[in-house]
Amino acid sequence: MGSSNRDEPLSFTTQPGSSPIQVSDTDSFLNNLDPSSASGSFQNEGFLTNLDGDASSAVDYGFMRPDFRVDPLVGTVDYYDRHVFLCYKNPQVWPPRIEAAEFDRLPRLLSAALAARKGDMKKQTRLTICEGHDGTETSNGDVLIFPDMIRYRRLTHFDVDTFVEEVLVKDGEWLPGTPEALRGFYVFVCAHGTRDRRCGVCGPAVIARFKEVTELHGLQGKVSVSACSHIGGHKYAGNVIIFGSHVKGEVTGHWYGYVTPEDVPVLLEHHIGKGEIVDSLWRGQMGLSEEDQRRCQELRLELDGEINDGSSTKEARQANEISGAVCGSQVEEVGCCQANGNSPCCQNDSITEKTDNSDVSEREAKLAAEMKSTKRRTSRKNSGKKGTCTRRVCSMPTWIESWEREDTYAALAVIGAALSVAFAYRCYKELR
Numbered sequence: 132m133g134s135s136n137r138d139e140p141l142s143f144t145t146q147p148g149s150s151p152i153q154v155s156d157t158d159s160f161l162n163n164l165d166p167s168s169a170s171g172s173f174q175n176e177g178f179l180t181n182l183d184g185d186a187s188s189a190v191d192y193g194f195m196r197p198d199f200r201v202d203p204l205v206g207t208v209d210y211y212d213r214h215v216f217l218c219y220k221n222p223q224v225w226p227p228r229i230e231a232a233e234f235d236r237l238p239r240l241l242s243a244a245l246a247a248r249k250g251d252m253k254k255q256t257r258l259t260i261c262e263g264h265d266g267t268e269t270s271n272g273d274v275l276i277f278p279d280m281i282r283y284r285r286l287t288h289f290d291v292d293t294f295v296e297e298v299l300v301k302d303g304e305w306l307p308g309t310p311e312a313l314r315g316f317y318v319f320v321c322a323h324g325t326r327d328r329r330c331g332v333c334g335p336a337v338i339a340r341f342k343e344v345t346e347l348h349g350l351q352g353k354v355s356v357s358a359c360s361h362i363g364g365h366k367y368a369g370n371v372i373i374f375g376s377h378v379k380g381e382v383t384g385h386w387y388g389y390v391t392p393e394d395v396p397v398l399l400e401h402h403i404g405k406g407e408i409v410d411s412l413w414r415g416q417m418g419l420s421e422e423d424q425r426r427c428q429e430l431r432l433e434l435d436g437e438i439n440d441g442s443s444t445k446e447a448r449q450a451n452e453i454s455g456a457v458c459g460s461q462v463e464e465v466g467c468c469q470a471n472g473n474s475p476c477c478q479n480d481s482i483t484e485k486t487d488n489s490d491v492s493e494r495e496a497k498l499a500a501e502m503k504s505t506k507r508r509t510s511r512k513n514s515g516k517k518g519t520c521t522r523r524v525c526s527m528p529t530w531i532e533s534w535e536r537e538d539t540y541a542a543l544a545v546i547g548a549a550l551s552v553a554f555a556y557r558c559y560k561e562l563r
Contacts, residue, residue, distance in 0.1 A: 206422070253302065272285045385415075
């Protein structure tokens with residue numbers, strides 16, 4: 132979706148008596164949240180206790196479980212280009228394999244159709260079930276598609292084959308429905324407790340915290356939060372995916388793991404509020420291979436380590452721009468300056484200002500060349516797979532890629548004017 136369709140920048144407005152989100156102040160309102168409750172998380176009240184029947188589930192499967200934050204996160208997202216979410220019921224009634232359940236016809240038929248047409252689709256597509264409630268913004272049968280940022284309403288099992296053919300294979304529109312543009316940020320949290328207890332314990336608590344903080348800061352219309360089914364990596368619960376606009380208007384989908392309720396304000400402030408990747412929780416992103424995910428994080432950490440050693444915020448912004456340009460992983464900044472003029476991000480120089488630091492420029496060229504080499508290896512790896520999309524990742528745009536249609540029109544107009552002047556001058560000479 133182009134930049135012209137993006138929402139107005141988000142601002143962390145607060146209710147009277149509240150203060151903007153601050154990482155150092157999270158403890159003051161985290162104490163008000165009961166981790167064992169899922170109040171406000173799409174009718175999940177009591178879901179945690181129903182899973183096990185005693186408080187031991189929080190210790191064995193929650194944020195204090197023995198395997199919590201043991202394994203590394205980065206590079207744990209399989210490469211894919213497009214994410215389709217089907218809104219359907221809620222985690223309390225989802226069977227362990229919701230996409231193959233005999234009595235859940237719609238998700239079963241949609242999953243089967245995607246598998247059958249996988250080789251015909253230009254984009255590697257992932258299907259996930261998210262929560263749906265009739266009469267709300269996410270009614271049963273609604274389909275959300277990212278990075279297209281569109282919604283189709285009320286898909287039925289009678290329409291599945293036509294929908295997959297027209298929208299996902301031909302990349303067109305489904306004529307019975309009209310695609311609606313999605314705006315803002317969409318947060319999906321795995322809460323598929325019947326598939327894995329860790330997701331069933333951690334997911335609702337994280338959802339509740341997201342809803343509490345977004346409501347506290349008046350972001351309900353800007354940030355949508357929903358439970359979703361299994362996305363892979365149970366051991367990384369709580370698992371979170373955030374879809375939103377890239378700095379260049381492109382939509383990115385970032386995956387986070389080992390997310391606790393205490394981490395929610397950090398993700399809202401840094402990822403959504405400032406456009407900064409939270410690397411300590413980052414698993415990867417849509418559109419990057421596992422190798423590219425690891426390399427992009429190494430790049431960010433390398434640059435952060437070099438500039439954070441007594442350097443200025445201006446240099447920090449330059450490093451963030453290099454990381455975003457090379458890896459395409461920088462999220463759009465969404466208006467922290469409008470919310471708080473004293474915020475550090477508001478005191479940085481313009482990102483378009485030419486840097487005088489030659490070392491930064493040399494690192495940018497070197498790292499861009501490395502990522503270009505990685506991209507070629509990824510393309511060769513995917514070239515033998517039918518129906519795969521060998522899309523460019525982690526590469527700097529060329530002048531051809533950035534050439535706009537308006538530039539073509541302008542160039543043709545100049546050429547036409549020059550020819551007209553030449554022709555008129557020739558006629559004038561002949562008449563004399």
